[in-house]
Amino acid sequence: MPVPAHTISTSFAATAPDVAIVGAGVAGSALAIVLRRAGLDVHLIERSDPFRDRIRGETIHPWGATELRRLGLYTLAVADADAQPQQLWQTYRDRETQTPYRWADDFPDAPNGLGVNHVALQNALLGEAARLGAIVHRPATVSFDRAGGRPSLTVTSAAGESWLQPRLVVGADGQNSATRAWAGGTARPDPAHHHLGGALIRGLGLPADRIHQAFFDGGFVFVSPQANDFARLYLVVATPTAMEIQASADPAGRFVEYFRDALPEGTIGPSWESVGPAGFFPNANVPVAIPSSRDVVLIGDASGRNDPSQGHGLSLAFHDVRILGDMLLEGDDWSFVPDRFHATKHRYFETLRQHARWNERQASETGPEIDEIRARIARSRETDPSAGGFAAIFAAGPDGLEATGEARRHYLGLDLADDVANVA
Ligand SMILES: Cc1cc2nc3c(=O)[nH]c(=O)nc-3n(C[C@H](O)[C@H](O)[C@H](O)COP(=O)(O)OP(=O)(O)OC[C@H]3O[C@@H](n4cnc5c(N)ncnc54)[C@H](O)[C@@H]3O)c2cc1C
Incomplete structure (x- = not known):
């Protein structure tokens, strides 16, 4: 859904706004909403128009x-971006449909995730x-400088050049951030x-009230249904396999093949079509170091x-927005906010980073060694289904969890008495 032209305003009058946000992706636009609601003067600078499926x-x-x-x-995401509430997590193993997991049974306060088209969400938030x-x-x-003790941004658009001297610059410009540089x-x-x-596929005919995860030897397919029978297929495989699929004549078709072949026979019919780019x-x-x-x-x-195969990136972005928004709205002295926010983010980012690394090998490796690791993890879950709290990370997030060496050993079952001698 394109943003209607009349909602986009351009002004060169305010040269000293409270905040200039570089990047109007989900993080930048969500923060702009939070700060505008509090009456702050906010400029948002976005290089792409329209947003495209990346x-x-x-x-x-x-x-x-x-x-x-x-x-x-939440209501905006559902009403304006057509986000689909997903109450269930449906897995498939050995081509059999497993009993779906219902979030509300264990987490009544976090009863569902959402499946949403990224561009629709960007447009709704912006x-x-x-x-x-x-x-x-x-x-x-945008180009960056400093003048009179303040950041100084020169913004160039079709309307000409404007000069901003904000109290605070927020870099929300993604993984290759120019603000960071x-x-x-x-x-x-x-x-x-x-x-x-x-890959973006239409016509798989899957129920939209759940995410679907189908395991096969060497990886898994994760499918997030969206409105109108669209679905994003994410395929996790070893790098050489990914390169081979990427170089093939029909990468999106290969994604669907992997998914179809991991499901019960006949679940996926012939009438699907690829409706977007496919890529690996x-x-x-990618951890970041930021000077004071x-x-x-x-x-x-x-x-x-965060490792995109964990699917935490959007949640992290919204978490950042809430934490930073609270800090900025707490008082007038913002001079301590960047360092305080970065220190806070470092803690929860590290928890998610380490948790992702604990899971890496199990995602795509095959062979007796990884089978033993999986078996040991399964034995560990029999004694502690919570995995030291980490089993709840998709429902409750990283706060309150510490990814210590001890937590890792417990997560991987390396602390089981009968396995201690086998610790690698
Ligand atoms: C393959 C893949 C799958 C993923 N799957 C999931 C998933 O299932 N769930 C999940 O939660 N996360 C997932 N993620 C991660 C998620 O997409 C990101 O974490 C999220 O988009 C980050 O949002 P952002 O606003 O910080 O950055 P971005 O989405 O990158 O937005 C940055 C914005 O800044 C703009 N910009 C950049 N440079 C400039 C500049 N110099 N000037 C002006 N504007 C600029 C860009 O145009 C863009 O609009 C996935 C990532 C990948 C790569």
Whole structure:
């Protein structure tokens, strides 16, 4: 859904806004909404118009849906972006349908995730930010400087050039953040273990009240249904397999083949079609180091990308928005906010990063060694189904969890008495 032209306003009058947000993706636009509701003067700078399908996050785990509720954005996501509530997690193993897991049974306060088209969500959030009075520069480029002790941004769009001297710059410009580079931040990806691919398919005829995860030897397919029988297929496989599929004549067709062949015979009919790009991405977490600052703060992927095969990115972005929004609305002195926010984010980002790494090998490896690891994890869950609290991470998020060495050993069952001698 394109943002109607009349909701986009452009102004060159306000040169010293409270906040300039670079990047109007989900993180930037959601923050603009929160700050506009509090009456702050907000400029949003977005380089792309229209947004296009870049194969991004479209499953919002239950903890992310909770963050949306806390931000007062859940209804907007459902009503304006057609987000589909997903109450169940349906798995398939050995081509058999397993009993679906119902989030509400264990987490009555986080009873569902959401499946949503990413571009529709971006448009809904940006449209709302503009409706609330955020000044949107789009499509626009930005260059950064400092003048008179303040950040100084030159924004160039079809309307000409404008000069902004905000109290605070928020970099919400994604994993290759230009704001981060200007602020002296660095991003160092972890080594990639496997690849995650995405394809948009219409006509699979799957129930939309659940996510679907089908396991096969060497990986899994994760399917997030959206409105109108659209679905995003995410395929997790070893990197050489991903490269081979990417180079094939019909990558999207191969995604569907993997899915179809992991489901009970006849579940997927012939009448589906590929309706978007298909492509692969390394699973690597990308932690970020950010120098101390009084007036530049990073949120969303700009401040660290979680392994996309874990599907936490959108939830993390909404969590960032809530935490940073609360800090900014707490008082007038913002000078401590960037460092305080970055320190807070570092803690919950690290928890998700380590948890992702604990799961990497099980995602796509095959053979007797990984079978033994899986068996040991299964034995460990018999004695502690909560996995030290980490089993709840998709429903409750990372807060309150600490990814220590001890937590890792417990998660992987390395602390089981009969296995201690086999610890690698
Ligand atoms: C293959 C894949 C699958 C994923 N699956 C999931 C999933 O299922 N669930 C989930 O929660 N997450 C998932 N993610 C992660 C999720 O998509 C991201 O974490 C999320 O989109 C981050 O949002 P963001 O707003 O921080 O950044 P982005 O979505 O990257 O938005 C950044 C915005 O900034 C703009 N921009 C960039 N540079 C500039 C500039 N210099 N000037 C102005 N504007 C600029 C961009 O145009 C864009 O609009 C997935 C990621 C990938 C790659």
